[in-house]
Amino acid sequence: MSDTTTPKENLVMNHLVSLSYSEELTPILERYVDALIDGRIVGHKCPQCGRVYVPGKGYCPICVVETTDKDEFEVSDRGTVTGFTIITPVAYYGQTETEPFVYASVLLDGSSGNLGGQDIIGVAHDQLHSGMRVRAVWKPPNERTAEGVSNRGWGSVASVIDAFEWTGEPDADRSVYEEHIF
Amino acid sequence: MTEQAAVIGVGQTHHKKKRADVSIPGLLREAALRALDDAECTWADIDAVVIGKAPDAFEGIVQPELFLADALGGAGKPMLRVHTAGSVGGSTFIVGSHLIESQIHDRVLAIAWEKQSEGNAQWGLAGGRGRGIGAGGAFAPWIRAYIEKTGAPEYIGWQVAVKDRLNALKNPYAHLHLPDITIETVKESAMLWDPLRFLESCPSSDGACAVVLTNAATAKKASKPAAYIAATAVKSELGQFPGRDPVRPQAGVECAHDVYRQAGIGVPRQEIDVAEIYVPFSWYEPMWLEGHDIAGPGEGWKMVEGGDTELTGSFPVNASGGVLSSNPIGASGMLRFAEAALQVRGQAGEHQVDGVRTALAQAYGGAAQYFAMGILRNEPA
Numbered sequence: 001m002s003d004t005t006t007p008k009e010n011l012v013m014n015h016l017v018s019l020s021y022s023e024e025l026t027p028i029l030e031r032y033v034d035a036l037i038d039g040r041i042v043g044h045k046c047p048q049c050g051r052v053y054v055p056g057k058g059y060c061p062i063c064v065v066e067t068t069d070k071d072e073f074e075v076s077d078r079g080t081v082t083g084f085t086i087i088t089p090v091a092y093y094g095q096t097e098t099e100p101f102v103y104a105s106v107l108l109d110g111s112s113g114n115l116g117g118q119d120i121i122g123v124a125h126d127q128l129h130s131g132m133r134v135r136a137v138w139k140p141p142n143e144r145t146a147e148g149v150s151n152r153g154w155g156s157v158a159s160v161i162d163a164f165e166w167t168g169e170p171d172a173d174r175s176v177y178e179e180h181i182f
Numbered sequence: 183m184t185e186q187a188a189v190i191g192v193g194q195t196h197h198k199k200k201r202a203d204v205s206i207p208g209l210l211r212e213a214a215l216r217a218l219d220d221a222e223c224t225w226a227d228i229d230a231v232v233i234g235k236a237p238d239a240f241e242g243i244v245q246p247e248l249f250l251a252d253a254l255g256g257a258g259k260p261m262l263r264v265h266t267a268g269s270v271g272g273s274t275f276i277v278g279s280h281l282i283e284s285q286i287h288d289r290v291l292a293i294a295w296e297k298q299s300e301g302n303a304q305w306g307l308a309g310g311r312g313r314g315i316g317a318g319g320a321f322a323p324w325i326r327a328y329i330e331k332t333g334a335p336e337y338i339g340w341q342v343a344v345k346d347r348l349n350a351l352k353n354p355y356a357h358l359h360l361p362d363i364t365i366e367t368v369k370e371s372a373m374l375w376d377p378l379r380f381l382e383s384c385p386s387s388d389g390a391c392a393v394v395l396t397n398a399a400t401a402k403k404a405s406k407p408a409a410y411i412a413a414t415a416v417k418s419e420l421g422q423f424p425g426r427d428p429v430r431p432q433a434g435v436e437c438a439h440d441v442y443r444q445a446g447i448g449v450p451r452q453e454i455d456v457a458e459i460y461v462p463f464s465w466y467e468p469m470w471l472e473g474h475d476i477a478g479p480g481e482g483w484k485m486v487e488g489g490d491t492e493l494t495g496s497f498p499v500n501a502s503g504g505v506l507s508s509n510p511i512g513a514s515g516m517l518r519f520a521e522a523a524l525q526v527r528g529q530a531g532e533h534q535v536d537g538v539r540t541a542l543a544q545a546y547g548g549a550a551q552y553f554a555m556g557i558l559r560n561e562p563a
Contacts, residue, residue, distance in 0.1 A: 087315050092305040095313075
């Protein structure tokens with residue numbers, strides 16, 4: 001009880017832990033990453049229902065059937081914005097964003113599921129809307145990496161595609177993306 | 183052979199932005215002791231403790247249930263941790279009720295909590311990475327999809343935001359007490375996650391909620407009225423798959439139909455007197471009214487517009503002020519069940535709705551992929 005004047009701000013416990021994990025990608029994700037670095041986006045097409053998963057999962061979770069390399073299916077790097085928000089970032093520890101940013105879902109032509117969390121460029125925030133046609137803005141080939149792709153995620157393109165850019169094409173009809181909001 | 187379960191004690195903390203006056207164990211004991219007191223029980227009467235909270239990363243304490251066993255009288259007793267993201271408070275209540283229904287235990291303390299001021303939920307949700315979007319960022323695109331699909335006017339969200347905060351003025355435990363809130367102040371508040379504005383979003387709260395559960399036979403002998411659990415259901419689905427409808431998730435539809443069937447409810451809008459629904463962002467009120475088939479497609483926002491969900495309306499929703507007024511995340515789901523219990527017991531105080539016989543409680547979590555729902559009644563089955 002000697003020092004009762006210690007300000008509470010001094011009682012912060014710093015507990016900064018850094019752990020590095022290395023893991024081998026599954027064979028399906030290896031092929032997915034190799035294709036991405038090559039500038040192509042590949043997934044698996046379910047032989048039963050025809051749904052296309054990007055990246056492939058090795059199975060269709062809806063039909064519960066296995067998918068393999070022979071079910072590999074290349075999708076377009078063009079697609080449709082199916083949903084979005086514009087986020088005013090909160091400055092938590094580690095937040096890298098300081099200005100409002102776009103967080104959009106893009107349904108690539110040929111794919112049955114979305115790429116979430118994409119940036120959309122070439123259009124003002126207040127002009128952004130669902131149905132807009134966009135195309136991938138690829139990083140230069142020598143800057144493409146496998147970073148961000150892990151066996152635990154849903155597949156990412158952030159290490160090869162910087163953003164999606166408005167193509168200027170007419171909007172897609174709502175029926176194209178209505179069942180693919182997420 | 184199962185037995186009906188009932189709530190005989192409800193306790194909650196005063197929810198605040200920062201409960202600097204209590205430790206985490208102290209916060210939980212505040213709710214637990216109020217529930218025990220309400221149930222006219224002591225720690226010795228409790229056979230098992232079921233505890234729930236949202237992800238450990240929110241406070242940065244891994245497996246907090248381990249050090250909380252002591253404070254919750256868990257020594258020498260079964261103590262179970264539940265986790266289903268934002269719906270965890272509801273799931274914790276339901277797991278506790280199962281221990282009674284299966285006749286494994288006679289009295290169970292179910293408790294859920296969050297002390298958001300001791301951590302950073304945005305950081306926790308982002309997993310330490312940049313470009314974190316927060317919960318609102320995940321739900322905003324689906325809210326936009328709901329608005330686009332139904333043609334709902336933008337003031338519907340503002341209306342829910344005002345209604346829940348005015349209800350909270352009648353709830354002394356609520357975190358936010360905003361007597362001056364109006365449609366105008368909501369409309370003019372900062373845009374956080376387009377189309378969601380600051381005042382259409384839930385606060386970050388410290389708080390806990392606890393209930394004492396027992397069997398119907400014991401509940402009937404209690405000196406205070408009990409809330410009898412007529413139905414419970416928990417459903418989940420993948421957070422992402424082609425063709426998923428995140429605006430009206432199938433798991434939410436099936437969860438609702440399951441509790442309606444168990445409770446013998448044919449027309450929920452007419453046969454439920456009051457509902458406590460997990461609405462962390464204003465638009466989720468009409469979205470769940472439709473997502474749980476209380477309102478028809480595109481009719482949820484019309485119930486809001488017409489004032490049906492107000493405290494004095496035909497189908498009051500979140501008479502307590504709801505998640506929009508108090509959001510100790512892990513506890514938020516249990517608060518829905520606790521407030522539903524208070525309503526059927528006639529003990530909700532100033533925010534009591536007259537003549538409540540049947541109440542609906544609901545919580546959801548994750549990417550709107552976990553659902554926990556219950557029907558509570560003022561009489562045993």
